[in-house]
Amino acid sequence: VQLVESGGGLVQPGGSLRLSCEASGIMFSIVRMAWFRQAPGKQRELVGSITSDGNTNYADAVKGRFTISRDNPKKMAYLQMNSLKPEDTAVYYCKPWNTGYWGQGTQVTVSS
Numbered sequence: 305v306q307l308v309e310s311g312g313g314l315v316q317p318g319g320s321l322r323l324s325c326e327a328s329g330i331m332f333s334i335v336r337m338a339w340f341r342q343a344p345g346k347q348r349e350l351v352g353s354i355t356s357d358g359n360t361n362y363a364d365a366v367k368g369r370f371t372i373s374r375d376n377p378k379k380m381a382y383l384q385m386n387s388l389k390p391e392d393t394a395v396y397y398c399k400p401w402n403t404g405y406w407g408q409g410t411q412v413t414v415s416s
Contacts, residue, residue: 305327305329305405309407309410312396313412323396323410325383335356336354337353337374339351339398340397341397352372356376358373383396388412392414
């Protein structure tokens with residue numbers, strides 16, 4: 305299993321970023337995918353997830369600002385982040401739900 309996150313960077317407060325996750329080695333179309341994040345000095349936390357048929361749920365901290373989507377034929381998951389806040393600064397990871405597989409993550413920094 306390989307998970308490759310990309311799309312992170314430095315953005316000003318109020319800005320947007322779109323993260324991508326390319327998955328291989330799994331039956332992507334039937335797997336629930338999740339996004340997590342880990343801020344400096346904090347535990348990794350769930351951002352949200354998307355089922356195989358596109359149903360999503362989100363942590364309260366990002367609800368209404370973040371949107372998770374997926375493209376099953378391309379084996380890609382996405383995290384659209386709008387109205388970013390400094391507290392969204394973290395390394396963001398995607399992973400198949402209920403597995404121990406992790407990618408290398410992508411750094412998101414929200415700062416003016």
